[in-house]
Amino acid sequence: VAHYIRSLGLYRTKAKHVVALSAALLAQHAGQVPPDQAALEALPGVGRKTANVVRAELWQAPTLAVDTHVLRVSRRLGLARGTTPRAVEAELLKIIPPATRPRAHHWLILHGRYVCKARQPQCQTCPVRKLCPQHGVTPTGT
Numbered sequence: 001v002a003h004y005i006r007s008l009g010l011y012r013t014k015a016k017h018v019v020a021l022s023a024a025l026l027a028q029h030a031g032q033v034p035p036d037q038a039a040l041e042a043l044p045g046v047g048r049k050t051a052n053v054v055r056a057e058l059w060q061a062p063t064l065a066v067d068t069h070v071l072r073v074s075r076r077l078g079l080a081r082g083t084t085p086r087a088v089e090a091e092l093l094k095i096i097p098p099a100t101r102p103r104a105h106h107w108l109i110l111h112g113r114y115v116c117k118a119r120q121p122q123c124q125t126c127p128v129r130k131l132c133p134q135h136g137v138t139p140t141g142t
Contacts, residue, residue, distance in 0.1 A: 017045025035059050056105060062098035064089060065105045069112025076116055078133045
């Protein structure tokens, strides 16, 4: 497996997790990906973020995965004040309607990757600039 994912960072560890995850799915879940959050997180290499992504993508579960981009954008736009992914997730779940949560992760992550970048935010071309508390000011400390 490592040979096939060599271009990824930490590919050796990820390869071990993929093999162990596959074995666990076969042994514990008849080869099926479980829809339950706790069951997913119990699988090798699966944490809260991955479990949320899987549940949102496979079952359109009204959940939201928070990665570094979602955390940064949510704080900059004033959608959340939390400093941890778990805290930001809880805040976002309160304000984002359940029907849009599976897509909201993608909207926020793409905005964070291409517009609201960590080091050089593109405030001048930001489509939500008028809604942003920073409004053209380079954010610091987030």
